[in-house]
Amino acid sequence: MRRFGTVNLTALALGLAFLYLPIAILIISSFNDSRLVTVWAGASLRWYRELLRDEAMLDAASVSLRVAFLSASAATVLGTLAALALTQRFRGKLAFSGMIYAPLVMPEVITGLSLLLLFIAVEIDRGFWTIVIAHTTLTLCFVAVVAQSRLVSFDKSLQEAAMDLGCPPLRTFLLITLPLIWPAVASGWMLAFALSLDDLVIASFVTGPGATTLPLRIYSEVRLGVKPEINAVCTIMIAVVALGLIAASLLTKRSPSQSLGARV
Amino acid sequence: MNDTQQRDPLTRAAILVPYAWLIAFFLLPFLIVLKISFSQTTIAQPPYTPLMDVAAGWEGLKEFFAALSAENYATLLSDSLYVWSYLKSLQVATISTIILLLIAYPVAYALARAPRRWQGVLVLLVILPFWTSFLIRVYAWINILQHDGLLNQALIALRIIDVPVTWLATDTAVYLGIVYSYFPFMVLPLFAALEKMNDTLLEAAADLGSPPWRTFFQVTVPLSLPGIAAGSLLCFIPIVGEFVIPDLLGSSSTAMIGQTLWIEFFGNRDWPVASALAVVLLAVLVPPVLIYRRREAGAR
Numbered sequence: 001m002r003r004f005g006t007v008n009l010t011a012l013a014l015g016l017a018f019l020y021l022p023i024a025i026l027i028i029s030s031f032n033d034s035r036l037v038t039v040w041a042g043a044s045l046r047w048y049r050e051l052l053r054d055e056a057m058l059d060a061a062s063v064s065l066r067v068a069f070l071s072a073s074a075a076t077v078l079g080t081l082a083a084l085a086l087t088q089r090f091r092g093k094l095a096f097s098g099m100i101y102a103p104l105v106m107p108e109v110i111t112g113l114s115l116l117l118l119f120i121a122v123e124i125d126r127g128f129w130t131i132v133i134a135h136t137t138l139t140l141c142f143v144a145v146v147a148q149s150r151l152v153s154f155d156k157s158l159q160e161a162a163m164d165l166g167c168p169p170l171r172t173f174l175l176i177t178l179p180l181i182w183p184a185v186a187s188g189w190m191l192a193f194a195l196s197l198d199d200l201v202i203a204s205f206v207t208g209p210g211a212t213t214l215p216l217r218i219y220s221e222v223r224l225g226v227k228p229e230i231n232a233v234c235t236i237m238i239a240v241v242a243l244g245l246i247a248a249s250l251l252t253k254r255s256p257s258q259s260l261g262a263r264v
Numbered sequence: 265m266n267d268t269q270q271r272d273p274l275t276r277a278a279i280l281v282p283y284a285w286l287i288a289f290f291l292l293p294f295l296i297v298l299k300i301s302f303s304q305t306t307i308a309q310p311p312y313t314p315l316m317d318v319a320a321g322w323e324g325l326k327e328f329f330a331a332l333s334a335e336n337y338a339t340l341l342s343d344s345l346y347v348w349s350y351l352k353s354l355q356v357a358t359i360s361t362i363i364l365l366l367i368a369y370p371v372a373y374a375l376a377r378a379p380r381r382w383q384g385v386l387v388l389l390v391i392l393p394f395w396t397s398f399l400i401r402v403y404a405w406i407n408i409l410q411h412d413g414l415l416n417q418a419l420i421a422l423r424i425i426d427v428p429v430t431w432l433a434t435d436t437a438v439y440l441g442i443v444y445s446y447f448p449f450m451v452l453p454l455f456a457a458l459e460k461m462n463d464t465l466l467e468a469a470a471d472l473g474s475p476p477w478r479t480f481f482q483v484t485v486p487l488s489l490p491g492i493a494a495g496s497l498l499c500f501i502p503i504v505g506e507f508v509i510p511d512l513l514g515s516s517s518t519a520m521i522g523q524t525l526w527i528e529f530f531g532n533r534d535w536p537v538a539s540a541l542a543v544v545l546l547a548v549l550v551p552p553v554l555i556y557r558r559r560e561a562g563a564r
Contacts, residue, residue, distance in 0.1 A: 088278075
């Protein structure tokens with residue numbers, strides 16, 4: 001029998017309070033009519049209305065969403081392929097798996113710096129597409145790790161049976177393998193999307209004129225000081241992420257913690 | 265399964281396409297950084313000597329190696345600014361990792377002991393915040409820590425302080441921001457290790473007359489060592505290279521290495537030195553990862 005004493009309860013309550021209090025304060029202040037955090041001037045949607053008039057912020061949000069969608073989709077295809085490759089034996093596999101795992105622990109400043117120097121060396125104009133490429137490169141590694149964890153746990157005999165019965169490889173992949181690993185592929189896509197929306201450091205290196213992502217925009221505003229509008233943007237982003245996670249856990253019918261835990 | 269010769273086209277593509285992508289956008293960029301770190305700073309645009317003149321063939325290759333210089337690395341060593349920056353990063357990462365261990369352990373322990381039907385929800389609650397943007401979480405703290413922010417107001421209301429204290433742009437704020445942001449990264453590996461623990465071991469220790477605190481230090485902690493190692497590594501490495509948190513919450517006088525690299529690159533436009541900083545940073549981070557991986561492989 002497991003006992004769950006007061007000490008444990010306190011530890012858990014304090015831990016969760018530590019995690020959620022700052023976010024709760026941020027959400028509450030986004031609805032505060034006053035410009036000051038400490039003065040409550042009644043609930044209002046004033047900052048949300050101001051946000052709708054902020055062209056630069058809306059532009060940045062649209063750039064971010066497009067970058068995240070494109071890079072997450074590309075990363076999901078490449079990452080799933082890489083996960084398939086990781087289950088095979090081939091020459092140079094050590095280098096391959098090294099390149100999959102290294103970006104996961106590489107400091108962002110180095111990833112950003114090296115990609116920027118590459119883009120300069122091959123004389124690509126920096127902007128929207130260079131951010132997409134950079135995010136694809138980083139997130140495909142996350143997708144590969146998530147998808148691989150699913151691939152190693154499923155029954156290979158199903159694939160082999162299909163192949164033995166004369167099913168061509170591509171068909172086997174589409175009819176057998178993909179349906180079996182799709183929860184991992186879907187959560188890989190979401191992870192890639194969230195990571196891309198989140199990234200500030202890599203984007204600041206590889207961006208160019210006209211391609212300001214939402215984090216870049218928020219960052220430049222935050223450096224100038226706290227603005228209630230930023231509270232509103234952040235609240236919307238939190239709501240979108242929370243809704244996405246709930247939808248995903250209903251969709252895949254498994255505890256999100258399992259698939260999300262793969263991020264660690 | 266199959267040999268290299270009889271691989272089907274799909275498998276071949278699965279290997280070749282991501283391989284090519286990673287070589288082009290991960291390996292090659294890094295080699296460029298390595299090369300530029302050995303180049304001399306020039307005033308021209310881009311501010312470093314050209315990469316390599318492939319058209320010049322053998323002569324070009326000779327020139328390429330002749331142009332390499334360790335000058336930038338000498339600069340890193342001779343200027344105490346850089347050395348301090350590395351030390352500062354290691355210090356911040358070490359102290360924050362220890363604080364994280366101390367506060368995450370009780371939470372992970374409680375999670376592992378929680379009733380099964382609540383466990384899933386509780387773990388989800390711990391994970392959820394790190395799906396929200398890093399920037400948002402740091403920004404949330406600026407809200408609280410600013411001069412007329414909630415923390416100062418609360419402390420004044422409680423009569424702990426009389427005048428507002430400066431929290432932003434201090435080391436305290438940096439530690440707070442880091443501990444807050446990396447908290448789930450520490451809780452989850454610890455939880456994974458503690459969850460696997462066999463309860464009968466604790467009962468056995470209790471039956472043999474071991475007081476709970478002794479059981480904790482002699483049974484629970486040693487059994488959770490893999491989780492401690494994984495969590496510490498997961499936090500330590502990214503904290504060393506952290507840029508956003510010290511930049512927004514810290515003061516500019518005590519720059520961590522990520523900030524120094526940023527300033528060299530964007531502020532001083534000294535790309536060779538920035539590249540050399542990146543190479544040394546990586547050299548600092550690789551040994552702990554390798555040691556960890558070797559120990560893990562040995563444990564299996």
